[in-house]
Amino acid sequence: MEALLNQFFNLDIMARALPLVLTGLKQTLLLCIVVIPLGLAGGLLVALLSLVPWRVFRWATILAIDFFRAVPPLVLLIFVYSGLPFAGIRLTPLAAVAVAFLLNNSSYYGEVYRAGIESVGRGQWDAARSTGLTLTQTLRNVVLPQAIRNVLPDLISNTVEVVKLTSLASVIALPELLYSADMARSLTFNTSPIVLAAGFYLLMLWPLVRLVSRLERRIAS
Amino acid sequence: MTGPILDIRGLRKSFGHVEVLRGIDLAVKPQELVFIIGPSGSGKSTLLRCCNRLEEPNAGTILVDGVDLMDRRTNINAMRRHIGMVFQSFNLYPHLSALSNVSLALRKVVKKSRAEAEALALTALERVGLREKAKSYPSELSGGQQQRVAIARALALEPTIMLFDEPTSALDPELVGSVLGVMRELKQDGMTMLVVSHEMRFARDAADRVIFMDHGLIVEEAPPSQIFTSPREPRTRTFIAELTR
Numbered sequence: 444m445e446a447l448l449n450q451f452f453n454l455d456i457m458a459r460a461l462p463l464v465l466t467g468l469k470q471t472l473l474l475c476i477v478v479i480p481l482g483l484a485g486g487l488l489v490a491l492l493s494l495v496p497w498r499v500f501r502w503a504t505i506l507a508i509d510f511f512r513a514v515p516p517l518v519l520l521i522f523v524y525s526g527l528p529f530a531g532i533r534l535t536p537l538a539a540v541a542v543a544f545l546l547n548n549s550s551y552y553g554e555v556y557r558a559g560i561e562s563v564g565r566g567q568w569d570a571a572r573s574t575g576l577t578l579t580q581t582l583r584n585v586v587l588p589q590a591i592r593n594v595l596p597d598l599i600s601n602t603v604e605v606v607k608l609t610s611l612a613s614v615i616a617l618p619e620l621l622y623s624a625d626m627a628r629s630l631t632f633n634t635s636p637i638v639l640a641a642g643f644y645l646l647m648l649w650p651l652v653r654l655v656s657r658l659e660r661r662i663a664s
Numbered sequence: 665m666t667g668p669i670l671d672i673r674g675l676r677k678s679f680g681h682v683e684v685l686r687g688i689d690l691a692v693k694p695q696e697l698v699f700i701i702g703p704s705g706s707g708k709s710t711l712l713r714c715c716n717r718l719e720e721p722n723a724g725t726i727l728v729d730g731v732d733l734m735d736r737r738t739n740i741n742a743m744r745r746h747i748g749m750v751f752q753s754f755n756l757y758p759h760l761s762a763l764s765n766v767s768l769a770l771r772k773v774v775k776k777s778r779a780e781a782e783a784l785a786l787t788a789l790e791r792v793g794l795r796e797k798a799k800s801y802p803s804e805l806s807g808g809q810q811q812r813v814a815i816a817r818a819l820a821l822e823p824t825i826m827l828f829d830e831p832t833s834a835l836d837p838e839l840v841g842s843v844l845g846v847m848r849e850l851k852q853d854g855m856t857m858l859v860v861s862h863e864m865r866f867a868r869d870a871a872d873r874v875i876f877m878d879h880g881l882i883v884e885e886a887p888p889s890q891i892f893t894s895p896r897e898p899r900t901r902t903f904i905a906e907l908t909r
């Protein structure tokens with residue numbers, strides 16, 4: 444028991460690792476600030492593209508969505524960071540993560556938005572268009588507000604997944620939360636820094652997870 | 665003699681292989697209330713939806729106030745605000761208050777300021793007797809009240825004609841009267857109206873003309889007194905006999 448506590452919950456080690464883990468936390472927060480808005484915006488774009496009435500266009504969008512959902516995000520990240528330089532495109536680790544996540548997340552967010560848009564009935568379109576609103580005005584003022592409200596729990600759940608996925612950045616040596624904690628672990632030969640990092644993830648994500656359950660309950664009632 | 669507000673000639677509309685409107689000619693004069701009756705599936709709703717091009721006709725011309733709706737150069741969105749439409753299922757925006765439901769197009773289409781749009785919206789709500797419900801959301805209103813807000817939404821844009829697509833069919837019987845009351849007042853105020861409905865009593869005392877449609881064609885048209893008591897066509901007779909049974 445003593446050994447277990449010492450290996451996982453050693454407060455001395457946690458205190459010593461804290462500065463390093465905090466710099467990692469900062470990087471993770473920075474990643475989130477870049478990657479989440481990009482994904483939300485990219486996803487919306489993808490969802491709107493999949494509504495375009497030209498068949499070929501729509502198929503191309505659906506194909507791209509399927510492709511980026513089927514490729515593991517880790518593979519995508521390594522490809523963007525280590526593969527693209529051979530094509531003359533060299534990205535910083537942050538930029539590589541941004542690009543890889545944009546491709547992957549837009550597809551997931553896109554599907555969520557699409558489900559939301561489809562949940563808004565044809566009558567809403569009819570009513571808005573009959574008063575002279577254009578297609579874009581109808582989307583912005585009538586359809587999207589309802590669509591987003593209908594799928595808000597899914598959007599947040601997806602965001603939780605995205606935050607967790609930011610730890611993938613460690614494989615391209617971007618010193619985010621997990622990377623820093625793991626570095627502290629290898630310096631101290633002790634697992635406590637990892638537990639500390641897990642604590643920070645929990646702190647970030649628990650409120651979101653709670654929010655999802657509350658929203659889901661409200662929608663169900 | 666002024667020309668018709670709505671002038672439809674040779675209107676045809678198909679869904680896939682099925683021709684739902686097979687050559688409709690119909691003119692509605694200013695201040696006229698024209699009633700359309702007919703069996704379900706005869707194309708009444710589609711006819712109405714072609715009048716503001718919610719459905720794209722396959723052939724024919726539609727003139728509203730002399731403007732050709734089918735002309736490529738016609739700005740359909742600018743025209744639509746002059747063609748009010750009221751739906752069977754109300755189709756109010758559930759995320760907006762009654763006031764915002766009515767003022768949205770005033771702001772976005774007519775480009776009024778928020779204050780102006782809301783003042784006009786309140787006036788429209790007043791006309792349907794719901795000024796005090798301006799802040800309510802659709803879910804807080806009865807079906808009859810929702811439909812009256814929907815009428816106000818169309819009315820606020822100062823339409824030259826209003827299309828009603830079975831406006832009372834989704835209402836509990838005790839709420840029908842309030843909506844018909846508003847429509848009656850509109851008629852008295854001189855609104856031009858094209859109404860698809862099964863409210864025969866309303867047709868009898870408010871309509872100027874009743875049109876009977878079957879299988880995508882106008883079978884018969886006559887003043888209500890005539891069509892309900894002595895219809896010319898056998899198909900009309902059968903239909904009316906069934907309705908009044």
Ligand SMILES: Nc1ncnc2c1ncn2[C@@H]1O[C@H](COP(=O)(O)OP(=O)(O)O)[C@@H](O)[C@H]1O
Nearest residue numbers: 679680684702703704705706707708709710711
């Ligand atoms: N969007 C649509 N796609 C395919 N068929 C349709 C569509 N809208 C209407 N129809 C068909 O057109 C016919 C006429 O419908 P409608 O105009 O609603 O008749 P009514 O209003 O007289 O009941 C029906 O057979 C209906 O199934």
